[in-house]
Amino acid sequence: MHISILTFDGFNELDSLIAYGILNRIRQPGWRVSLTSPTPRVRSMNGLVLESQSSLAEASSADAVIIGSGIKTRGIAADTELMAQLKLDPARQLLAAQCSGALLLAKLGLLQGLPACTDLTTKPWVQEAGIEVLNQPFFAQGNIATAGGCLASSYVAAWVIARLQGDEAAAAALHYVAPVGEKEEFVSHAMALIGCIAEPLPTC
Amino acid sequence: MHISILTFDGFNELDSLIAYGILNRIRQPGWRVSLTSPTPRVRSMNGLVLESQSSLAEASSADAVIIGSGIKTRGIAADTELMAQLKLDPARQLLAAQCSGALLLAKLGLLQGLPACTDLTTKPWVQEAGIEVLNQPFFAQGNIATAGGCLASSYVAAWVIARLQGDEAAAAALHYVAPVGEKEEFVSHAMALIGCIAEPLPTC
Numbered sequence: 001m002h003i004s005i006l007t008f009d010g011f012n013e014l015d016s017l018i019a020y021g022i023l024n025r026i027r028q029p030g031w032r033v034s035l036t037s038p039t040p041r042v043r044s045m046n047g048l049v050l051e052s053q054s055s056l057a058e059a060s061s062a063d064a065v066i067i068g069s070g071i072k073t074r075g076i077a078a079d080t081e082l083m084a085q086l087k088l089d090p091a092r093q094l095l096a097a098q099c100s101g102a103l104l105l106a107k108l109g110l111l112q113g114l115p116a117c118t119d120l121t122t123k124p125w126v127q128e129a130g131i132e133v134l135n136q137p138f139f140a141q142g143n144i145a146t147a148g149g150c151l152a153s154s155y156v157a158a159w160v161i162a163r164l165q166g167d168e169a170a171a172a173a174l175h176y177v178a179p180v181g182e183k184e185e186f187v188s189h190a191m192a193l194i195g196c197i198a199e200p201l202p203t204c
Numbered sequence: 205m206h207i208s209i210l211t212f213d214g215f216n217e218l219d220s221l222i223a224y225g226i227l228n229r230i231r232q233p234g235w236r237v238s239l240t241s242p243t244p245r246v247r248s249m250n251g252l253v254l255e256s257q258s259s260l261a262e263a264s265s266a267d268a269v270i271i272g273s274g275i276k277t278r279g280i281a282a283d284t285e286l287m288a289q290l291k292l293d294p295a296r297q298l299l300a301a302q303c304s305g306a307l308l309l310a311k312l313g314l315l316q317g318l319p320a321c322t323d324l325t326t327k328p329w330v331q332e333a334g335i336e337v338l339n340q341p342f343f344a345q346g347n348i349a350t351a352g353g354c355l356a357s358s359y360v361a362a363w364v365i366a367r368l369q370g371d372e373a374a375a376a377a378l379h380y381v382a383p384v385g386e387k388e389e390f391v392s393h394a395m396a397l398i399g400c401i402a403e404p405l406p407t408c
Contacts, residue, residue, distance in 0.1 A: 020252065
């Protein structure tokens with residue numbers, strides 16, 4: 001299994017790295033979590049430089065792709081050459097977007113008929129793309145999930161693990177990272193959230 | 205103001221980078237948040253490589269130092285040459301430790317007479333160092349704070365901001381990163397926690 005976390009120039013550290021850390025709680029042969037960037041190094045919105053671990057081509061063949069967030073997402077969505085390299089397909093992949101990452105899913109036509117979660121700043125642009133924005137941290141339907149608010153990346157990671165490894169593995173990963181003294185509460189809350197689907201009135 | 209986040213070989217991404225991201229919500233001239241490592245590049249416990257932004261010498265003169273966590277902390281505590289470069293002083297600095305980082309504070313003699321928070325795995329070693337471990341996510345007294353559980357790093361970041369910039373700035377930073385639909389609850393909870401002190405019975 002390969003889980004790719006798309007991480008672009010100007011990226012938000014929490015959105016990419018919380019998922020990276022939680023997904024890496026799974027220790028199994030063949031389970032690979034990688035930070036994907038178009039360039040060998042990538043700089044965060046706050047000047048932190050990381051080394052990329054995989055390419056956009058590898059992301060396109062990954063079992064799950066999480067689109068991280070950042071301050072340049074609208075520019076990335078408008079970069080037709082870059083976007084053409086993202087061959088994402090919910091028929092064969094789990095796809096998730098964190099905060100402004102939802103704009104890339106929308107641009108790729110992958111949110112048709114679906115509401116989405118995103119951060120408060122990006123909300124008007126997602127709405128402008130014709131997508132209904134939900135006032136909740138996480139939503140998933142089929143193989144597509146979106147989350148809003150940097151710390152909601154924990155929920156995205158848990159959803160990917162739950163789908164690929166089962167609920168018990170997801171709960172265990174969440175338990176490990178949860179604050180001491182708050183673990184049971186955090187795990188229950190997160191596990192309930194990742195099972196959420198939006199009815200006419202959201203049930204979360 | 206310079207806030208240094210000590211990040212060693214084998215580091216836990218959540219423990220260093222959640223604090224890094226939240227602290228960078230403060231946008232003021234002279235406010236500098238840097239990832240500190242003994243080497244120009246540093247590799248996480250899951251193979252992610254970052255570029256260091258500051259040295260141990262700079263950390264020793266920083267206004268606040270957050271000691272991150274990782275899988276090699278016991279080895280670092282035993283590295284007398286490295287530990288000698290950490291000249292930390294609660295008389296002139298805010299000092300915080302995330303998870304196994306508490307071992308380094310203990311080794312430097314900075315937890316004398318104080319209970320501490322740490323992660324569940326590190327707990328026996330902190331107890332072995334003669335420190336009482338609290339079953340809660342965060343504890344601070346004076347200029348020293350400790351936190352347990354990777355996601356408790358949000359509380360550490362908030363405490364540093366509250367001490368250096370005030371409660372309003374801390375609440376705003378927490379609000380930004382909190383999951384959509386959970387923001388008010390998250391902020392209230394975190395702000396209450398960072399005001400916690402341990403009485404004979406912890407009041408958190």
